[in-house]
Amino acid sequence: VRIEEQSTMASDPKSHIFEEVAKHNKTKDYWLIISGKVYDVTPFMEDHPGGDEVLLSATGKDATNDFEDVGHSDSAREMMDKYYIGEIYTAAVPLKRSYVAPQPPSYNPDKTPEFVIKILQFLVPLLILGLAFAVRLYTKEK
Numbered sequence: 344v345r346i347e348e349q350s351t352m353a354s355d356p357k358s359h360i361f362e363e364v365a366k367h368n369k370t371k372d373y374w375l376i377i378s379g380k381v382y383d384v385t386p387f388m389e390d391h392p393g394g395d396e397v398l399l400s401a402t403g404k405d406a407t408n409d410f411e412d413v414g415h416s417d418s419a420r421e422m423m424d425k426y427y428i429g430e431i432y433t434a435a436v437p438l439k440r441s442y443v444a445p446q447p448p449s450y451n452p453d454k455t456p457e458f459v460i461k462i463l464q465f466l467v468p469l470l471i472l473g474l475a476f477a478v479r480l481y482t483k484e485k
């Protein structure tokens with residue numbers, strides 16, 4: 344296994360397989376991916392103006408969204424070059440799914456009428472019965 348790994352890496356030293364990046368989130372060994380590029384941010388941990396904790400939470404994965412959400416400055420983007428170690432083999436990066444939110448809303452409207460109908464099926468006969476009693480009571484008193 345070891346030999347196989349080495350030979351694939353040797354054929355393209357600048358392409359990193361995602362699994363390999365994912366391994367680099369251990370103490371003193373921090374890699375992350377931003378926009379398809381792999382960065383070794385190990386020496387940057389203590390210097391990151393945003394703190395080591397946020398940076399740590401972004402290691403071993405595709406941190407593109409985390410990085411962009413912060414709105415890093417141009418000077419921050421220039422600093423990145425210092426930690427650049429290669430490109431990611433993109434086919435191996437697990438797809439980041441954006442919101443799966445459409446599911447619950449489409450699920451609820453489907454379920455709600457069913458639920459309401461069940462309640463109505465129960466309530467309407469009761470209402471009619473109640474009405475009948477009310478009318479009877481009313482006409483009796485007269």
Ligand code: HEM
Binds near residue numbers: 409422
């Ligand atoms: C090699 C990659 C990175 C570099 C070179 C870098 C550099 C910087 C720099 C220079 C700043 C100061 C503000 C600015 O100039 O924009 C900063 C702030 C910050 N960074 Fe990063 N950063 C990197 C990756 C990340 C990642 C992956 C995260 C993930 C959460 C992150 C989160 C933050 C946060 C939260 C701040 C503070 C923003 C604020 O105080 O308003 N950074 N970073």
